[in-house]
Amino acid sequence: MTMTSESGTDAPGSAADPRIRDGRLVAEVIRADFPILGTTAHGLPLVYLDSAATSQKPLAVIEALDGYYRGYNANVHRGIYDISERATSAYEGARARIAAFINAPESCELINVRNATEAINLVAWSWGRANIGEGDVIVLTELEHHANLVPWQLLAAEKGARLEFIPITDEGYLRQEVYAELLKLKPKLVAFTHVSNTLGTINPVAEMTAQAHAAGALVLVDGAQAVPHLPVNVQALGVDFYVFSGHKMLGPTGSGGLWARRELLEAMPPFMAGGDMIRTVTLRASTWNELPWKFEAGTPDISATIGLGAAVDYLTGLGMARVRAHEQELVAYALETIEEKVPGISLYGPRDAARRGGVVPFNLPEAHPHDVAQLLDRVGVCVRAGHHCTMPLHERLNLPATARASFSVYSTRQDVDALVDGLRDVQRIFRS
Amino acid sequence: MDDLYRDYILEHYRRPHNFGPLEDASVTREGANPLCGDRITLQLGVVDGVVQTVGFTGRGCAISQASASLLTDEIKGKPLADVQSFGADDLLELLGIQISPARLKCAMLSHDTLRGALALLAESGPEADKDPAGAAT
Ligand SMILES: Cc1ncc(COP(=O)(O)O)c(C=O)c1O
Numbered sequence: 390m391t392m393t394s395e396s397g398t399d400a401p402g403s404a405a406d407p408r409i410r411d412g413r414l415v416a417e418v419i420r421a422d423f424p425i426l427g428t429t430a431h432g433l434p435l436v437y438l439d440s441a442a443t444s445q446k447p448l449a450v451i452e453a454l455d456g457y458y459r460g461y462n463a464n465v466h467r468g469i470y471d472i473s474e475r476a477t478s479a480y481e482g483a484r485a486r487i488a489a490f491i492n493a494p495e496s497c498e499l500i501n502v503r504n505a506t507e508a509i510n511l512v513a514w515s516w517g518r519a520n521i522g523e524g525d526v527i528v529l530t531e532l533e534h535h536a537n538l539v540p541w542q543l544l545a546a547e548k549g550a551r552l553e554f555i556p557i558t559d560e561g562y563l564r565q566e567v568y569a570e571l572l573k574l575k576p577k578l579v580a581f582t583h584v585s586n587t588l589g590t591i592n593p594v595a596e597m598t599a600q601a602h603a604a605g606a607l608v609l610v611d612g613a614q615a616v617p618h619l620p621v622n623v624q625a626l627g628v629d630f631y632v633f634s635g636h637k638m639l640g641p642t643g644s645g646g647l648w649a650r651r652e653l654l655e656a657m658p659p660f661m662a663g664g665d666m667i668r669t670v671t672l673r674a675s676t677w678n679e680l681p682w683k684f685e686a687g688t689p690d691i692s693a694t695i696g697l698g699a700a701v702d703y704l705t706g707l708g709m710a711r712v713r714a715h716e717q718e719l720v721a722y723a724l725e726t727i728e729e730k731v732p733g734i735s736l737y738g739p740r741d742a743a744r745r746g747g748v749v750p751f752n753l754p755e756a757h758p759h760d761v762a763q764l765l766d767r768v769g770v771c772v773r774a775g776h777h778c779t780m781p782l783h784e785r786l787n788l789p790a791t792a793r794a795s796f797s798v799y800s801t802r803q804d805v806d807a808l809v810d811g812l813r814d815v816q817r818i819f820r821s
Numbered sequence: 822m823d824d825l826y827r828d829y830i831l832e833h834y835r836r837p838h839n840f841g842p843l844e845d846a847s848v849t850r851e852g853a854n855p856l857c858g859d860r861i862t863l864q865l866g867v868v869d870g871v872v873q874t875v876g877f878t879g880r881g882c883a884i885s886q887a888s889a890s891l892l893t894d895e896i897k898g899k900p901l902a903d904v905q906s907f908g909a910d911d912l913l914e915l916l917g918i919q920i921s922p923a924r925l926k927c928a929m930l931s932h933d934t935l936r937g938a939l940a941l942l943a944e945s946g947p948e949a950d951k952d953p954a955g956a957a958t
Contacts, residue, residue: 759882760882775856776858780855790857818831819831
């Protein structure tokens with residue numbers, strides 16, 4: 390927890406840190422920490438605008454993986470010998486820093502999982518199967534990523550529970566007046582995304598959680614697009630379950646977190662069973678290990694977790710409030726510039742950058758998003774095209790697909806300008 | 822600028838051939854790539870074992886729509902047996918562009934839909950291709 394301030398967000402960057410100037414991030418300098426951003430695509434500088442799918446990794450993270458494999462690769466929680474103890478302490482040290490990063494009260498409440506999807510499935514299988522019964526209501530939203538939709542569909546089908554959905558406005562805000570009505574159904578659980586991966590909408594998590602609690606519901610928040618981009622304090626938010634993916638927050642694939650309040654985790658049955666998660670085993674019965682290991686059956690992704698620890702240190706060094714300010718400024722610039730310079734383009738999502746993450750979905754009138762993405766690739770610009778794992782949201786917006794640009798700490802105005810130039814080229818090709 | 826977006830591909834996308842619904846089709850088949858939102862509806866009018874008329878409607882990327890345009894041109898007026906043997910490779914050759922693995926599904930949508938239509942036709946039996954209504958254009 391050494392690198393993290395109490396709020397888990399904003400460690401004071403050292404005055405000499407060239408990555409911070411006048412309290413703001415200097416993305417042009419930050420880029421040098423990311424080796425891949427110095428590479429080319431089709432002979433042109435790589436313009437990576439798909440950080441919502443997965444972020445790039447700073448050298449510090451790559452070196453943490455390398456350091457583990459070269460220097461102290463061993464299984465954790467087992468060996469009595471030196472490198473195993475080092476691996477265990479690096480793994481558990483990473484957990485403590487990841488927990489502190491979201492201001493979890495105790496690091497034993499932070500379960501290391503492979504990604505946000507696994508975390509939600511863990512809750513649906515373990516908490517859900519023990520607590521959801523016939524006729525129970527689970528409230529979700531139209532914004533959800535499939536990861537926060539399909540596990541609840543399976544649970545509801547199995548238990549005879551009912552799913553209800555908070556609809557959105559055309560701009561992509563949750564309709565809070567409908568939410569208030571849905572809470573009258575006395576749901577057992579309200580599960581929603583902190584930040585929409587498709588529209589960028591930042592939801593009012595603390596307010597919605599307080600309302601849910603007043604109605605007797607627990608709250609799960611999908612933080613996959615929040616933890617990488619803004620200060621997250623699970624205690625201030627007041628939520629019950631909070632999930633995120635390491636690979637979207639500068640960490641390795643195979644790392645991620647489920648945070649839940651201790652008393653919930655203690656009451657929950659195990660999700661997966663096997664080694665590491667038991668205290669005693671006889672041929673016919675076993676007792677469970679304590680938290681967090683009760684939920685970490687088998688050898689965990691040790692290197693990825695250590696790498697995520699390094700990512701959290703890196704982000705803490707930048708300061709999450711600064712990260713958010715940088716991306717908010719960039720998304721405002723992008724919305725304005727794209728609209729002005731790309732005639733006819735449709736932009737979706739909240740127009741107010743203060744309520745929107747660094748995600749810019751769009752469509753050109755003359756070309757399908759796949760064609761747009763393919764032609765942008767030819768000039769080194771990486772964007773996502775498709776439904777971004779939000780089919781119901783696209784259905785709601787009556788769009789077969791969208792293209793999406795998304796930002797991270799290393800994204801710059803030059804990236805946005807390259808996107809604009811690329812889009813104008815696409816228009817030229819499709820109009821000629 | 823790009824191999825994939827040769828002029829004739831873009832031309833087929835902007836002004837697709839055989840675009841529009843058929844009045845009296847012997848068979849109608851829908852195909853979609855839910856992952857990208859490409860969709861087409863392919864209709865064949867078969868008379869005496871020959872594809873007399875063909876039409877498609879749909880929306881999607883240039884590759885999927887140009888491929889449907891080229892495919893419908895190719896099979897129009899052909900005996901069913903020839904249409905049966907029109908393979909995926911033949912369509913790729915017709916497209917004449919390098920298709921990356923990620924875009925293969927787009928390129929193949931029209932062909933997959935055609936296979937589906939032919940299967941439907943076979944199921945509904947020989948009377949389907951004798952239906953004189955199929956000749957209507
Ligand atoms: C909002 C949101 N939730 C969940 C996920 C699932 O993340 P993962 O695939 O890492 O489990 C994503 C990733 O695309 C996401 O954007």
